[in-house]
Amino acid sequence: MDGGAERPAKARKTSWKKDPEAVRQNILAIATEEFAAHGLSGANINEIARRTSTSKRMIYYYFGDKEGLYCAVLEGVYAFLRRSEDLLDVAGLDPVKALRRLIEATFDAHANAPHFIRLVMIENIHNADYLRKSDIVPNLNRSIIDKLSDVCRRGKAEGLFRAGADPLELHWLISSFSFYNVSNRATFSASFGTSLYSKAHQAALKERLADMVMAAVVIGHDPKSWS
Template structure:
């Protein structure tokens, strides 16, 4: 029995040495689930260690302490969301099409990253304490604003966007609707039914968010019928 435990421990140590990046990624994946479910105060390092291919000692070795691990998790989910948006090359699209594509991408990335939503809700409880400490997150957030700023500049120059089109306001509008769609799904669907959260319902809401954003800044915008 003891030999089996010793063998398992040795195998884990060998794994750590051979591929430390994979070990860190495994820790972050499990920690993301734990922090999203339990929050910063409720998450348990022992539980995270139990679910990973490593040990509590190695978690502290890589990330310092529980707060250090949370900081890395937060930066990782922000990176995942923003990299999806940043990967879109909309510079070759005309401004209205570019704005539509960015809005759709933000809506989709929120739907596909529920852990991001949960962690941002938790971070707001902590008054953005760990976002303020991060050197990575502000740069990630700046990138999407710069992309929207380029679209606004091109759109105003060609006359298709209103002169008061503002990239930060557009990001606020898109993010607020996309965030609420996920963050309040449980309470909204319990109160009003699940019709907006079916596949067809989400398709319609995605188009509604696009219409809201384009309608605010596109000159003479006429929203298409939503099927």
């Protein structure tokens, strides 16, 4: 389809009848781009419909209204981020290696999900009003806390982790570093240049994050990469 042309209604209807789930996913993909770029108030349903393989009427059929579509987009970006963490099996690793793997995976997941970062920033402007309506996101977010809880429990039981190691605090610390790395890239680069965003420097920052967190949690941890 030409980017500036509207697909004929017949073609849209045929596409919807053949694979309605594919049409729904197409709507979500385009809507994610639009909401991330323009926010809830700035995104335009007509523009989303123009760019998809369906119609404005079908967008409302699937999602109810603009706010319903926005909520579905939020759930989708959270699911994308957590899916990469869920695929990470750390149960068979010793607690120290498992913690480092989780830290690095969270850093990478945020770096690979700029739409997630922008949408979370937008949702914070709305005081998480729409996120609170979701029954899905709390369960999605629970998975990473469960993984960190298991790692902390095993680490403490083996005498490797400090008694105060808390999974929720760890998640906050790891996420804040990983989030800032993406959310403030434009302003940080404008102020200080882009050197920290080279491939090599991003790898180094990921190591720095892992070392800082592990130094706070793992008894006797020596951050050799800082020497």
